[in-house]
Amino acid sequence: MRAVVLLLGGLLAAGTALAQMSPVGLWRNIDDKTGEVKAEIRIAEANGVVNGRIVRRLAKSAKPDAVCDECSDDRKGQRLDGLEIIRGARKADGKDVWEGGKILDPENGRDYALRLTPQDGGKRLDVRGSFGPFGRTQTWVRVE
Template sequence: MTNQALAFLKRAQAALILIASCGAASAQMSPVGNWHSIDDKTGEVKSLIVIADNGGVLKGRIDKLLRKDADQKAVCKECSDDRKDKPLLGLEIIRGAKQVEGKEVWEGGKILDPENGKEYTLRLTPVEGGKKLEVRGSIAFFGRTQTWVRVL
């Protein structure tokens, strides 16, 4: 192979790597994936949440309970809708969030706190290159933000 051909192949390879890494980086700037929810008070990992995209609408469910004292057979006693008395494992806690046009923010959905059965208006914002997810639940002007950590 000539020096010109080798140089061309190296440039082509570098371009492909760059394109692939840009695609991977932008894919990470989405809430879609697996996340560890973190307890606000203790800093302990609470659960594994799986967020999926269904035609541009996000939904998320509890996949595993990770607290050392977690009851794996627990049900949502406090829920008042179709999730009442359903097992926490597999429970859909995120419903209806959509990406805000032109932004890396998802809103318009609801998030359920299975500990108190309340639903909150939801805002999801990937941060730190998609390694973390700011999860904001609010009612009117009152709310709180948790930071979840992506599970790779």
């Protein structure tokens, strides 16, 4: 009986660790230029595809009713709180990397190619947005 309990406990712990090596969850994004915490973003998965929305903005300069004026697609005029900024990323075969989707920078309304890479046992997430050979990476921190 004790062996069964230990086995089940080990399987639960392993499952939790594996789940953490995923971009799914609540994250705080930190501006790579200023070091300021800007927002909390919730990333969710459905049918193997991850998408993410701004839950709330935390930047000191955030205006409560701000909308995406710079967006040129269906997100134009939508409130920034609740705005979907990550669309369509999928897990790469055999890697702990999600790619193939797009990430929106609501400050300029542009979509960038996206790559999400969990780090540090899933406590951090490298979020890379790129356009051709150019891009930048932010490290987001998981909200426990």
